[in-house]
Amino acid sequence: MSYLLDGIRAVTPQQCVMYVVGALLIYLAIKKDYEPSLLLPMGFGAILVNLPMSGVLNQMVAGVGESQGIIQWLFETTIEASEALPLLLFIGIGAMIDFGPLLSNPKMFLFGAAAQFGIFFAMIAAVMLGFDLKDAASIGIIGAADGPTSILVSQVLHSNYIGPIAVAAYSYMALVPIIQPFAIKLVTTKKERAMHMPYNPKHVSRTLRICFPIMVTIIAGFIAPMSVSLVGFLMFGNLLRECGCLERLSQTAQNDLANLITLLLGITISFSMQADQFVNLKTLIIMALGLVAFVFDSIAGVMFAKLLNLFCKNKVNPMVGAAGISAFPMSARVIQKMGQEADCTNHLLMHAVGANVAGQIASVLAGGMILNLVPQLLG
DSSP, rough: OGGGGHHHHHHHOOOOOOOOHHHHHHHHHHHHHHSSHHHHHHHHOOOOHTTTOOTTTOOTTTTTEOOOOHHHHHHIIITTTOOHHHHHHHHHHHHOOOOHHHHTOOTTTHHHHHHHOOOHHHHHHHHHHTTOOHHHHHHHHGGGHHHHHHHHHHHHTTOOOOHHHHHHHHHHTTTTHHHHHHHHHHHOHHHHHTOOOOOOOOOHHHHHHHHHHHHHHHHHHOGGGGGHHHHHHHHHHHHOOOOOOOOHHHHHHIIIHHHHHHHHHHHHHHHGGHHHHHSHHHHHHHHHHHHHHHHHHHHHHHHHHHHHHTTTTSSHHHHHHHTTSSSSTHHHHHHHHHHHHHHOOOHHHHHHHHHHHHHHHHHHHHHHHHHHHHHHHHO
């Protein structure tokens, strides 16, 4: 009967740490409601893959041969071989996004671009700390505040730290309501946060709404060909939303498809959270660099808005610049809340939404540019 205790005897201290990490992710998902659709399956998956001789991983079974594990199979086929899960999720995300606030105020595109600064800052910092370029680029993309992009870029570049990068990306996305107010208050005064912005949206025609995702895909393909899969699937989802003749498919993409893919992505990415790969000093460094990237994204957006105000007649509340990250719609809600805390009559939501959806486009373009540049630099 001693074989019943073999599993307990095989547990390592590193695996015990991963049980705690898994339990923490589950706690944050259930108790704090932080990205529960992702953190819950990631947390449970982290426990599954770290059980000794776990059946969710490939195993050599005496007298039987190799046994296929479901989580390892999902990872190898839907992420490692094709990046299918992150890309399919972009269809659902695209179907959820209304680009109307951005199209009615194209100036918001600039804030989407400015708020990607943290990606490149963290990338340079990672290189200085001894990470090779492909790992540094994968770490930097955490600053995109876009979990699927982080997973896809780190997988395409064959980073050694896919698990920590995914955990950092989704954890910090969930913590946007805590991280962004801290970063914004570092570089703004209460008077600046209370600044009002009139909202007079221009009419956006249906033709423009339909043409926009097509043109963005074509332009992105010319500028950064490696971004076509990212941008293309995002814009295809948006085209489903805007075409007007595929309402059922649009609703399916927004709800059923997005929910199912999110669930599978969360538990599949846990394959890269095995203790021997995850429990080390570099994981802590990656988490710290990811936080730095998020903070500098917000600060860069705010500082760019202040710079723009030096030349523009119609002033922009500097906080709107911080909404240029990809965490949609959490960042826009944070800006609205902070604006009303400074002045209860201040309404910034629609301006912030415009910057926020610009950040969605900018983050996938940044990911595509990194996928273009890094192989050239390594080659």
